[in-house]
Amino acid sequence: MARFKSIADDFGVPAEHISVFATEAMRKAENAASMLDAILATSGLGVHVLAPEVETLFGAMGARSGFTAVNGLFLDLGGGSVQMTYLNSSADGYEMAAAQTGKSLPFGAAKLSRILEDDESEVRATALSTLQDGMRGAFANLRQQFPSLRDTQIDHENGGVDIYLCGGGFRGYGSILMHTDPIQPYPIHAIGAYTVRGSVFSRTTHMRKVNDEYDGKIFGMSKRRRQQFPAIAAVVEALIGAVPRIRTVTFCSGGNREGALFMKLPGAMREGNPLSILHPISSKVELETVQSVLDIVQSSLPADIDFSGIPNVFTLGLGPLFANNIWTRVGEPSDANAAFELHQAIHRDSSAPGLTHLARAVLGLTLCFRWGAGLGPSDKLLQSNLQKLVDRSNPEANFWAEYLGAVANLFVKLCPAKPNTADKAKNIVKFSSVMENGKTKDRLLLTVSLSSSIYQALDHHELGRYFKDIRKHRGIANKTKTKVELILHRIDS
Structure with missing residues (x-):
């Protein structure tokens, strides 16, 4: 953080234009207070620890910032948690509605990886069951809150919900989907706005196999992300189990940082094309x-x-x-x-x-x-x-x-x-x-x-x-x- 502040100073960034915030991992860290004190002492930067609702808002709006209009479920998979909410940009006040109704589950890619590596099979089974129940409960609550989301599950001819995914974990899953896409080489390298049908997204068994057996480099996947892939796939499987009819899944480049910046824009500009x-x-x-x-x-x-x-x-x-x-x-x-x-x-x-x-x-x-x-x-x-x-x-x-x-x-x-x-x-x-x-x-x-x-x-x-x-x-x-x-x-x- 001190190095970051030094670079910002070299570029002449005013102090009031710098915002530093932390998410689930800092909220739950036992040494959070000493970490915040150390950051302030060495860099002069204060850190805002986001409430879960604000983290949901920033994550969803960061993903939303890559599109001119959206209507679907938004999920953000970080290291410590996964958030789910619903955004329909044609509705008034949709940003605050997303923050107020969103659900945060303590099963991020890093945290769930450590749980799955636990020697106790009962611990793993309990965690996966809790994750699945949490996903189903979050989706059920959102369906109750938003009639337009309920409608996506009723229309059997054209229905199905569109899902937008952000966060490093989900982007890793999207990278393997792109790696196995029938169009090869896939002509656009950026994972942002990459879209697949729900039936393709649901092929978790095949994606696990590719991650386990492919020896070469998968574009967009670091070594650490590939090690976390079993946990990422577990979150995806919980999502598939919670949402019966998935029409499309779109991967988003934006996240909390982009969402925080996006919310600084005037509303009319945010919703413009x-x-x-x-x-x-x-x-x-x-x-x-x-x-x-x-x-x-x-x-x-x-x-x-x-x-x-x-x-x-x-x-x-x-x-x-x-x-x-x-x-x-x-x-x-x-x-x-x-x-x-x-x-x-x-x-x-x-x-x-x-x-x-x-x-x-x-x-x-x-x-x-x-x-x-x-x-x-x-x-x-x-x-x-x-x-x-x-x-x-x-x-x-x-x-x-x-x-x-x-x-x-x-x-x-x-x-x-x-x-x-x-x-x-x-x-x-x-x-x-x-x-x-x-x-x-x-x-x-x-x-x-x-x-x-x-x-x-x-x-x-x-x-x-x-x-x-x-x-x-x-x-x-x-x-x-x-x-x-x-x-x-x-x-x-």
């Missing part, structure tokens, strides 16, 4: 121009198709990030830009709410196809694995990522320089489309309306090539048999 401002917009004119570009590209989607269940840059709230990158790096080789966009989407803004693994994959693929998707062998593997990730959500989503990327590529052909006003963008091109269903293959007829001057100056045959390779870059089974046909229309002035 930052995706639209990750790319700075300097003026009202630029904002209007970006929106005009988005409107033009979006008009290429058939109006009679419901896209609400099809992930794309618009339904995922990625429109501004997409639009602002359409003209980025113009002048660089297309194949280099295609590869750049794949990698940039994976690594950019690592903790930004809303940039889930699915969102990163869709954004990267769409921008990759904006540049023609000409990739080298190693990047083709990355592209294929991102497509497999997207395919899990909706088999049609990959087609629309390719299509919107191709539309953006065509847009740049028609408008090589980024428009500097909304009116200029609107006067360049207009799109409209309709889907024609066939017996074996559908046809998407895209009408491109151009001014007379642009219409006469272009090679019409060349424009068709922007869409001829759709579906040919697919590293997965081609489930969307749709052919895009271009219809050019001249607008007489």
Whole structure:
């Protein structure tokens, strides 16, 4: 702690901007008082020992901070305890409700590991039974408190609760799930926002076997975490036994520290969507121009198709990030830009709410196809694995990522320089489309309306090539048999 204070001083951090707090282990430590005195004496830092309710609040809000909206159970597995609560960000005062109704159980990964190593089998059995009863009781109490949580267990067709997990122990379990994911190598390394179905999450026996038998390094798992894995798996099994119908499980990068910082933000900012401002917009004119570009590209989607269940840059709230990158790096080789966009989407803004693994994959693929998707062998593997990730959500989503990327590529052909006003963008091109269903293959007829001057100056045959390779870059089974046909229309002035 003295070293931490020294580093903070080197960076000029004001003392009032430093907060130090402790959780379950310090609350229960027999030598807590002497530890707190020693920290104060050597570093000058006072430590706030959090009440269980505050720890639950910070843990849940830290996990919640990685998403634009949440509705599900939140659990935090630390060294000394595991907390469970429920968050529905659409409800008023959901933060305080989560803190007041949350339950803390004294079975953290480190503590439970020591218990499981006890020579007395009766001690181990009693601890596991107490953990299981505690999990069931905590979930039952939350169901009584929150009708929306009860509803997740009633709807047998679409029901099931979504669970968000944070804390080092749970992230360790997520790392083994990622290590055994059918998509290999899994294309996004960050465990934050990694999501699996409940049926996959429940394969604890297989995960124990992998931890015991795999001799190599498992990414995200330290030696200490692998030693604790039997205890982590025991907590997971208690959770599975307590919650009958788990729909999805999402692992979160945030924890108590992020939750404490998140709660310092004004409420309106906490609940806002930052995706639209990750790319700075300097003026009202630029904002209007970006929106005009988005409107033009979006008009290429058939109006009679419901896209609400099809992930794309618009339904995922990625429109501004997409639009602002359409003209980025113009002048660089297309194949280099295609590869750049794949990698940039994976690594950019690592903790930004809303940039889930699915969102990163869709954004990267769409921008990759904006540049023609000409990739080298190693990047083709990355592209294929991102497509497999997207395919899990909706088999049609990959087609629309390719299509919107191709539309953006065509847009740049028609408008090589980024428009500097909304009116200029609107006067360049207009799109409209309709889907024609066939017996074996559908046809998407895209009408491109151009001014007379642009219409006469272009090679019409060349424009068709922007869409001829759709579906040919697919590293997965081609489930969307749709052919895009271009219809050019001249607008007489």
